[in-house]
Amino acid sequence: MAKLTIRLEDRLGTISPMLYGHFAEHLGRCIYEGFWVGEGSPIPNTRGIRNDTAAALRRLRAPVLRWPGGCFADDYHWRDGLGPRDARPRRVNLWWHAEEANHFGTHEFIDLCRQAGAAPYICLNVGSGTPEEAAAWVEYCNWAGNTARSAERAANGSPEPFAVKYWGVGNENWGCGGRFYPDDYAREYRRFACYLRGRSSSPIELIACGHNTPDWNRRFLETPGDMRMLDHLSVHRYYNCGHATEFTDTECYNLYPRALQVEQDITEAATAIALYNRTGRKIGVIVDEWGVWHPEAGNATGLYQRNTLRDALVAAAVFDAFNRHADALTMANIAQTINVLQCVAQTQEEKMWLTPTYHAFDLYKEHMGNASVRVEMADVPTVEARKGDGAAVQLPVLSASASVSPEGKTLILTLQNSHLTEPCDVAIRLRDGAALKAAAKVLTAKDVRDHNGPEAPHKVRPRRFELGAKGSTLRATIPPHALVCARVALR
Numbered sequence: 001m002a003k004l005t006i007r008l009e010d011r012l013g014t015i016s017p018m019l020y021g022h023f024a025e026h027l028g029r030c031i032y033e034g035f036w037v038g039e040g041s042p043i044p045n046t047r048g049i050r051n052d053t054a055a056a057l058r059r060l061r062a063p064v065l066r067w068p069g070g071c072f073a074d075d076y077h078w079r080d081g082l083g084p085r086d087a088r089p090r091r092v093n094l095w096w097h098a099e100e101a102n103h104f105g106t107h108e109f110i111d112l113c114r115q116a117g118a119a120p121y122i123c124l125n126v127g128s129g130t131p132e133e134a135a136a137w138v139e140y141c142n143w144a145g146n147t148a149r150s151a152e153r154a155a156n157g158s159p160e161p162f163a164v165k166y167w168g169v170g171n172e173n174w175g176c177g178g179r180f181y182p183d184d185y186a187r188e189y190r191r192f193a194c195y196l197r198g199r200s201s202s203p204i205e206l207i208a209c210g211h212n213t214p215d216w217n218r219r220f221l222e223t224p225g226d227m228r229m230l231d232h233l234s235v236h237r238y239y240n241c242g243h244a245t246e247f248t249d250t251e252c253y254n255l256y257p258r259a260l261q262v263e264q265d266i267t268e269a270a271t272a273i274a275l276y277n278r279t280g281r282k283i284g285v286i287v288d289e290w291g292v293w294h295p296e297a298g299n300a301t302g303l304y305q306r307n308t309l310r311d312a313l314v315a316a317a318v319f320d321a322f323n324r325h326a327d328a329l330t331m332a333n334i335a336q337t338i339n340v341l342q343c344v345a346q347t348q349e350e351k352m353w354l355t356p357t358y359h360a361f362d363l364y365k366e367h368m369g370n371a372s373v374r375v376e377m378a379d380v381p382t383v384e385a386r387k388g389d390g391a392a393v394q395l396p397v398l399s400a401s402a403s404v405s406p407e408g409k410t411l412i413l414t415l416q417n418s419h420l421t422e423p424c425d426v427a428i429r430l431r432d433g434a435a436l437k438a439a440a441k442v443l444t445a446k447d448v449r450d451h452n453g454p455e456a457p458h459k460v461r462p463r464r465f466e467l468g469a470k471g472s473t474l475r476a477t478i479p480p481h482a483l484v485c486a487r488v489a490l491r
């Protein structure tokens with residue numbers, strides 16, 4: 001039997017709700033069709049934004065939505081998305097081999113965020129833009145006074161400032177965002193950042209582009225400059241193994257170490273920050289793009305891919321890693337919300353269905369705002385898996401994280417058995433506390449390859465789960481390829 005000890009008093013940091021964030025780019029059918037259908041559409045919408053997908057994000061308590069890219073951001077000129085829609089220019093969507101109608105611009109994005117209940121996070125154009133264009137966008141959105149730009153925003157229907165807090169200074173600037181070397185990007189970053197804060201009437205936080213190679217982060221951070229210009233450093237992590245729906249059991253296990261590489265990305269970025277940050281103020285790590293990117297998601301399909309229970313389980317293991325790094329990690333955004341890559345919902349005309357990944361978010365949202373607490377494991381069975389570089393690792397079949405509510409009365413415990421055929425018996429001991437009662441849900445399916453679709457929208461969804469809770473001991477038998485979320489009332 002596997003043994004878990006939950007140290008209720010050993011706090012690892014507050015789990016920012018922002019760790020459960022989202023990312024939506026002008027790519028494939030994410031923005032157009034996924035969110036934006038236009039006011040004249042027969043699909044139920046509010047001011048052109050479809051009701052079902054906005055409501056799905058609201059139910060998830062989606063904390064933040066990053067936009068407009070991705071690679072699209074460094075070739076986007078925000079003024080194209082203002083004014084009467086039929087007068088907006090059509091442009092080339094360079095990176096995704098399409099045309100951009102610009103019907104969805106800044107005002108539509110803010111409206112979407114408000115309908116979904118999410119904070120906006122805008123990624124600025126560094127690669128092909130200028131500091132003045134970026135600063136003007138901040139002023140247009142956030143200036144409360146009476147400048148030509150705030151007056152223009154008011155004339156476009158929004159007298160109140162948007163108070164956008166999060167601003168990314170470019171995206172993947174080592175690649176599609178301008179192909180910079182880290183020291184060149186560092187200089188550009190500081191030139192752009194210099195003009196941004198002063199254009200906003202409300203506090204803003206700036207996010208620099210990092211990399212999942214420590215070398216980029218160190219070379220970026222060591223270039224002389226003022227660290228007070230920087231609030232967060234972002235890294236991206238994508239992974240895959242085998243096909244989206246047709247994969248072997250071995251490929252299923254092998255996906256875990258590839259995804260969990262993100263834990264090293266976070267640690268390395270945090271270590272680089274600690275090395276150069278002498279200001280005493282916190283500079284956080286953000287993973288503002290992450291998820292599974294299957295080989296079937298190519299340009300021809302607009303990066304559409306099916307999303308199985310496997311993807312949701314692996315995402316849950318990543319959430320456990322995020323919870324463990326609650327002290328360093330300040331935000332994470334899965335790519336990409338609707339119809340693209342590891343999305344939480346998919347659409348086909350008026351139909352919408354939730355993916356298994358949506359349900360993983362739904363279970364884990366209970367951790368948001370809680371204190372992450374240490375979980376120790378012993379006697380956990382392992383299976384052999386291989387990392388991306390082919391190295392063999394012993395993968396523990398149990399992944400878990402735990403958190404305590406701010407008033408200390410509720411424990412949220414998420415537990416996963418990744419074994420594909422064997423159930424996992426777990427004895428859970430609470431240190432420094434005892435359980436009064438527990439209520440739990442399980443996300444599983446007959447096969448780890450199962451997924452939802454227009455004909456079977458609820459094939460994979462959570463159900464009630466029995467978990468024994470008595471004093472300081474809890475017991476569970478977790479079925480194969482299953483994720484359990486328990487809410488435990490503490491005495």
Ligand code: AHR
Pocket residue numbers: 025069070071072171172289335336341
């Ligand atoms: O999410 C798809 C793309 O992946 C993004 O545009 C880019 O930032 C990353 O390479």
